[in-house]
Amino acid sequence: MKTGVLLFPAILFSVLTASIVDINIAIAGDLSGYVGAQIRSFFNNPGIPEQHNNYLSGVVEPDFYQSWDNDKQNVEVKLFYRKDQYDKQRTHADIRELSWTDVLQNWEIRAGISKVFWGVTETQHLVDIINQTDQVEDVDGEDKLGQPMIKASTERDWGSLDIFILPGFRERTYPGVEGRPRPAIVIDTGRPAVYDFSAGKHHIDYALRYSYSGDNIEFGVSLFSGVDREPTDFVPVAFNPLGRPTTVVPVYSLINQLGFDGQAFVGDWTWKLEAAAAEVRSGKKRGTKSFKTVGGFEYTLVGVLDSIMDLGFVVEYHYSDQHIHQTIFDNDLATALRFVFNDAQSTEILAGIVTDANTQSLGSFIEASRRLGESWTLEAELRAFHGTKISRPLFAFRFDDFAQIDLKYYF
């Protein structure tokens, strides 16, 4: 088992370096990235017959960067590929980055496939809407697909302004039939998704964000007009003999979204707030308005108990009126502890609980990471679901407590 895990990145790496060497000679750019192996193990037998107990997968993410014109211009190419032992949807490739950046006198222009992050909170990213979520990568929704864009940015005394033109929509990824964890009904991304407006996936979206950074505050106000990254509905396409849907496809709609993200620094406290108000502009839910927010604080004890370790407390409350999307974050409190060891191996542990105030359902997690030597990292993750009785939102995940280990080699 152990050699298997180690061999896999080694083989991937040797294949990769063979091609890397050529690129280096040709354009003398800067190549980096990682190859990794992951094992995800579930503690219980699956609730769905197609699922398995252990999933092995391999991942590679090479990143090429070249700048010229006194670093005023650059190109970046970042590719991604994961091969999963069982889940055909999780075996996927993506162009994370394929962009050209030009720094002009007062403006910075980026064109191509790229990634943008908006937000301040730790346990949910509400206003972050430019990139589609790569949902099969991890359940935390932090992995994103590359988004085609033209972005113009300027940073002035009055604040920063980012203007986006986003041609081309990326559909959200979802676990396949053998994927785990997944909802009882398969969201089939193999079939064409439903778009309830005429331009479909070729729709051109627009976005704007103004942000300001002061001594003790920082905030951003964003506007987005385009295809909602989260499906507004699902349509059944296959049924079991009892007539219950077994497979659905996502429905995508146009929305306008107004977002706010801000934080204030008061002593050792960092107060954070994100909020998004949206209105659907197409399809069955046309005219539907919704509001969601997440807010809380992070407090850090530096050098706790005379050690060099930092201990951070994260408390965030989540609310959604659920008028457009169903979410588990409707009325929930997330609390987490962050241990930063400040050692040479950069050891960190984040442990937390998300509690639903209405149903008392609980999701708990531990994420730990550290460096091994100079080029390897080890990440471990544990996720558990509690209060998963039928009729409760986490019912589908009642057998899906799991542990996951990632070993990565960086080059």
Next chain:
Amino acid sequence: MRLISTGILLMITGYGLLLPCAQAQTAAEKGLAIAVEADKRDNGFVDSKADLIMELRNKQGDVSTRYIRIKTLEVANDGDKSLSIFDKPADVKGTAFLTYSHALKPDEQWLYLPALRRVKRINSKNKSGPFMGSEFAYEDLSSQEVKKYTYKYLRDEKIKTREFPQGVDCFVVERYPTYAHSGYTREVAWINKDRYIAEKIDFYDRKNTLLKTLTNINEKQYLNRYWRPDQMLMENHQSGKSTLLTWKNYHFKNGFTRRDFSRNSLKRAR
């Protein structure tokens, strides 16, 4: 500069203001005067860039190495702006820190995480924590502004260093962080009388016990004016760990502007 240390303090009652006598210096005034002179001599470098190798050594002698590039922009009447970009270890490649140091108010600091393309503002009120697992605290690496301390001149002393095995004349100055969240009660600095840079600094922790010693090794003069050490060794007396910084490829007056130290610049720092 007057080096007379017999001074008289006039206390203006009710306001607690100190009015130094025109003709004489107290130990506090002399300490301040040395700091002001050191600051003055370092003024006008405009900007600089350098490569930094950071070697973390634990008690057992295991070494872990980081490669960092640092760009600095001098800001008149305030702290400097600096951008630190990590090249190694490979897993943090592209990670960058942007710091706007300030003399009196807390520094502003942003961390860029390339994997998430996220710029994260750091609550930098407490800068006593270690920088990237090293023996250097954030506050040790922040720009040294006169107003960040109050001072007390202690004595003159000749100390032996690697560069001056026969000894070099120093002012010994004690300084006290004005910053409420500092990890130190006091620092004792041996300031080279000729060059006005520290040869050695002892750091005393919140319990006033000796925590760390910084030794600057082989100072070089750039542009016929600015002294910079080739190496800085920080030894932690309590943990037995040490960090050696080796500076390479110093370049001054690169024509950097404020735009090279913007939050957007952080995202494209490579």
